[in-house]
Amino acid sequence: MRRFLANHQSPLSILILSVFVGVFAGLLCTFFDIAIDWVVEQRHQWVAQHDGISFLTILVVVVTSALLSAFGFFLVKAVAPEAAGSGIPEIEGALDGLRPVRWWRVIPVKFFGGIGAIGAGLVLGREGPSVQMGASVGRMMTDIFRLKDDESRHTLVASGAAAGLAAAFNAPLAGIMFVVEEMRPQFKYNLISVKAVIIASIMATITYRSLMGQGAMIPLPASLEVPLVALLLFLVLGLVFGGIGVCFNQLVVMTMDRFEQIHQNKLSRFVGIGALLGASFGLLVMLLPSLSGGGVAIIPEAAEGKLAIAALVALFLARTIATLVCFGSGAPGGVFAPMLALGTLFGTCFGIGAMHFFPSLEITAGMFAVAGMGALFAATVRAPITGILLVIELTHKYELILPLLITTLGATMTAQALGGKPLYSQLLQRSLAKQKAKEEESESQEQPTA
Structure with missing residues (x-):
């Protein structure tokens, strides 16, 4: 089969390979989720079996979390530096022909390193690793079947990226639109590439649902229809989120620069930072669990109005700092899920305020919570349609499409107007x-020797 595909490259062969990319990426990302859930569940069960929170259980959780996180940081620094962070910029660079895809080292490092860092309790998402692993699966297929055509390689890498996001969030439409919209400067549009992306997303989602079920990943109670007069409030919320998104992006870069100044690209310091973060968030897992993890678990609690506004504000500020620290450290994890949690917290705060100042309107805080999820995503990633589809597929809140459209549009326009x-x-x-500065430095050091 490999010889046939290598000698008879055609649109049909690319579409067939996209099926394999979707299935393998779906399996890899689903098992990634299962492994992380297993680590978290084992910790909870061990604590429950040893009489809950005590000095012994706290000590054991802190130590094991430090070791898990240090293991993830070690793999990144020693084996595959390109696996640091979400990995999505690396895939965008690969689609632009600027970065290589070394799938043989990225896949194992991202898989096991991500399990270590996310399983330790760091505020990271699973979608970034899933996108990078999915794209790496696409490149792996091109190498296995010896495809030499650059366009075929590009198409399968993009298909794998879409499949990874689709499997991470059980959201096939969001996976497709993420590649088409967010990666639009790098993605090569043609009929075959779009078909391959769709096929891979479908197969990854079928694979995920066959193992994990078909329910909404973030189930929320039914919402009322949003009054038309209240839509202006959603536009105001979007404008506010536009400013927040620009600030958040700037803070991410500043945090990354600060961490690089601290560890200075030295293995021991980098791993030490990972151990310290693991120990810190292991402690939070025991004492303040709402400040650890990706944050998906707190979204229903916040959206249903179970938290007071003071608690929402405190959680929003604390989790913003935690997200910046964990993502900026270079840990192998994403930022989508933490951003969705932040958008929910702030959106709920806004909704509670709107209910107070406009009691005659038939609105709920949950409406603004869902709109906030999409708005912060749109303001930071600058992909409003992807944000809308992602939120709808995660929550199954189809009745909130119009408020989501208005909020994400406002957030995107504001972020663009602010120059973000x-x-x-x-x-x-x-x-x-x-990379360019490093190459220039090495060239300057070699010239005197020559």
Whole structure:
């Protein structure tokens, strides 16, 4: 079969390979989720079996979390530095022909390193690793079947990226639109590439649902229809989120620069930072669990109005700092899920305030919570349609499409007016600039010797 595909490359062969990319990426990302859930569940069960919170259980959880996180940081620094962070900028660079895809080392490092860092309790998402692993599966297929055509390689890498996001969030439409919209500067549009992306997303989602079920990943109670007169409030919320998104992106870059100044690219310091973060968030897992993990678990609690406004504000500020620290450290994890949690917290705060000042309107805080999820995503990643589809597929809140459209539009327009750049474009440019500076430095050191 490999010889046939290598000698008879055609649109049909690419579409067939996209099926395999979707299935393998779906399996890999689903098992990634299962492994992380297993680590978390084992910790909870062990604590429950040893009489809950005590000095012994806290000590054991802190130590094991430190070791798990240090293991993830070690794999990244020693084996595959390109697996640091979400990995999405690396894939965008690969689609642009600026970065290689070394799948043989990225896949195991991202898989096991991500299990270590996310399982330790760090505020990271699973979607970034899933996208990078999915894209790496696409490149792996091109190498296995010896496809030499650059366009075929590009198409399968993009298909794998879409499959990874689809499997991470059980959201096939969001996976497709993420590649088409967010990666639009790098993605090569043609009929075959779009079909391959759709096929891979479908197969990854079928694979995920066959193992994990078909329910909404973030189930929320039914919402009322939003009054038309209240839509102006959603526009105001979007305008506010636009400013928050620009500030968040700037803080991410600043945090990354600060961490690099601390560890100075030294293995021991980098791993030490990972151990310290693991120990800190292991402690939070025991004492303040709402400040640890990706934050998906607190979204229903916040959206249903179970938290007071003071608790929402405190959680929003604390989790913003935690997200910046964990993501900026270079840990192998994403930022989508933490951003969705932040958007929910702030959106709920806004909704509670709107209910107080406009008691005659038939609105709920949960409406603004869902709109906030999409708005912060749109303001930071600058992909409003992807944000809308992602939120709808995560929550199954189809009745909130119009408020989501207005809020994400307002957030995107404000972020653009303020001069903010998309998060992953900023990170890719930063990475390429550092690579260029390193190459120039090495060339300058070699010239005197010559």
